[in-house]
Amino acid sequence: xxxxxxxxxxxxxxxxxxxxxxxxxxxxxxxxxxxxxxxxxxxxxxxxxxxxxxxxxxxxxxxxxxxxxxxxxxxxxxxxxxxxxxxxxxxxxxxxxxxxxxxxxxxxxxxxxx
Amino acid sequence: xxxxxxxxxxxxxxxxxxxxxxxxxxxxxxxxxxxxxxxxxxxxxxxxxxxxxxxxxxxxxxxxxxxxxxxxxxxxxxxxxxxxxxxxxxxxxxxxxxxxxxxxxxxxxxx
Numbered sequence: 581x582x583x584x585x586x587x588x589x590x591x592x593x594x595x596x597x598x599x600x601x602x603x604x605x606x607x608x609x610x611x612x613x614x615x616x617x618x619x620x621x622x623x624x625x626x627x628x629x630x631x632x633x634x635x636x637x638x639x640x641x642x643x644x645x646x647x648x649x650x651x652x653x654x655x656x657x658x659x660x661x662x663x664x665x666x667x668x669x670x671x672x673x674x675x676x677x678x679x680x681x682x683x684x685x686x687x688x689x690x691x692x693x694x
Numbered sequence: 695x696x697x698x699x700x701x702x703x704x705x706x707x708x709x710x711x712x713x714x715x716x717x718x719x720x721x722x723x724x725x726x727x728x729x730x731x732x733x734x735x736x737x738x739x740x741x742x743x744x745x746x747x748x749x750x751x752x753x754x755x756x757x758x759x760x761x762x763x764x765x766x767x768x769x770x771x772x773x774x775x776x777x778x779x780x781x782x783x784x785x786x787x788x789x790x791x792x793x794x795x796x797x798x799x800x801x802x803x804x805x
């Protein structure tokens with residue numbers, strides 16, 4: 581069964597460092613998303629991406645964040661200068677369409693900023 | 695915000711019993727989806743119910759949607775220890791690109 585894959589599963593980084601989280605969405609999906617879940621809190625939307633551009637982003641997704649689809653398969657989230665409060669589980673998701681279709685999530689990358 | 699809110703926050707049941715959890719939301723939705731998350735792991739998609747649907751089944755899962763009350767319920771029948779997890783509802787609105795998640799219900803199934 582097709583699945584969304586994320587790497588790495590766990591990343592530890594020093595405050596102020598740049599991190600890139602990687603995702604391979606399901607191959608025939610057109611919409612891609614990043615969400616995050618701070619420990620013990622709700623899953624929060626960060627950004628959606630379609631047709632090689634951001635279609636929607638949340639207030640969390642400030643200038644420190646960027647997304648890219650560098651090739652036909654990968655979808656990345658970059659955090660330029662990490663802060664302690666960026667520590668969270670980051671989930672990538674993809675869907676075939678915007679509405680009326682399921683969004684499938686990857687296993688997540690646990691980011692720990694020290 | 696149209697975030698779903700699950701009720702109860704936690705549920706502990708005996709294996710073989712049914713587990714029911716509810717989700718309420720604030721604004722009109724396009725779809726409502728239920729997800730399961732095992733401790734510290736990824737989100738597993740369980741079922742999607744559209745705003746014009748009232749009930750859906752998938753295996754031991756039954757989901758209902760009442761748009762007049764802005765609420766949904768997830769029933770897990772004949773629960774198993776492997777059903778121990780957190781369950782989240784997530785809604786999306788027409789024209790929206792994002793899902794809004796609730797805080798989840800933590801279900802513990804005792805053997």
